[in-house]
Amino acid sequence: MEASRKMHDQEQKAAGTWPLSNLVLYSFWQSSCSWRVRFALKLKGLPYEYRAVDLVKGEQFSPEFQRLNPLGYVPVLVDGGVVVSDSFAILMYLEDKYPQNTLLPEDPQLRALNLQAAGVVTSSIQPLHMQSLLKYIEDKFGPEERLLWAKTHIEKGLLALEKLLKGFAGQYATGNSLYLADVFLAPQIAVAVSRFKIDITQYPTLSRIHESYKTVPAFLASIPEAQADASH
Structure with missing residues (x-):
């Protein structure tokens, strides 16, 4: 099945039947939601124009950006006349419009597993350590509670992912x-380790695949420090 998928992709590429992209990604270098879209674009081999939105300076609240996404969040993907915000929606759009190097396996169980793992990140981990939420908690309860809140919810989500993927993971998830x-x-684990100082070795499966990601060119090209708007 895996060989047939790769052969199909190669045939499409050779025949020139892959759709051409005219993509613009509005991104902030430290945004893990933007990071996952950058990673996917690199995996799919899709060129795109990178437009930085400085969340620290509040550029997400500018009238120009608000017309793209009234919520004021990155990422936003523009593909000709199509505008898509929310990273999950963007990735599903890319999968439908640009099926090369697919993000979802054909096997129904593995397909559901991928969607479930993505759902854990988007619903049970990442929203609970957004900077706006952590700032609110710090203002109300202090910096110690801010860090405790973030680590508690991140570790709960990582434990669930460890159990979910343990019997299915190979080199990757x-x-x-x-x-x-x-x-x-990949971005979620990296953020947990670097920003929140979580010991990922307590999750052996996640720790192992985390090391695997570090050798993937598409991942290395998508990391925050490699982006044009990164602060070095």
Whole structure:
């Protein structure tokens, strides 16, 4: 099945039947939601124009950006006349419009597993340590509570992912090919380790695939420090 998928992709590429992209990504270098879209674009081999939105300076509240996404969040993807915000929606759009190097396996169980892992990140981990939420908690209860809140919810989510993927993971989250679960997990684990100082070795499966990501060119090209708007 894996070989047939790769052969189909190669045939499309050779025949010139892959759709051409005219993509613009509005991103902030430290945004993990933007990171997962950058990673997916690199995996799919899709060129795109990078437009930085400085969340620290409040550029997400500018009238120009608000017309793209009234919520004021990155990422936003513009593809010709199509505007898509929310990273999950963007990734599903990319999967439908640009099916090369698919993010979802054909096997129904593995497909559901990838969607479930992505859902854990988007619903049970990442929203609970957004900077706006952490600032609110710090203002109300102090910096110690801010860090405790973030670590508690991140570790709860990582434990769930460890249990979910333990019997399916290979080199990557659901086998030896990179899929949607990896696109969500790679930035999330990296942020947990670097920003929140979580000991990832307490999750052996996640720790192992975290090391695997560090050798993937598409991942290295998508990391925050490699972006044009990164602060060095």
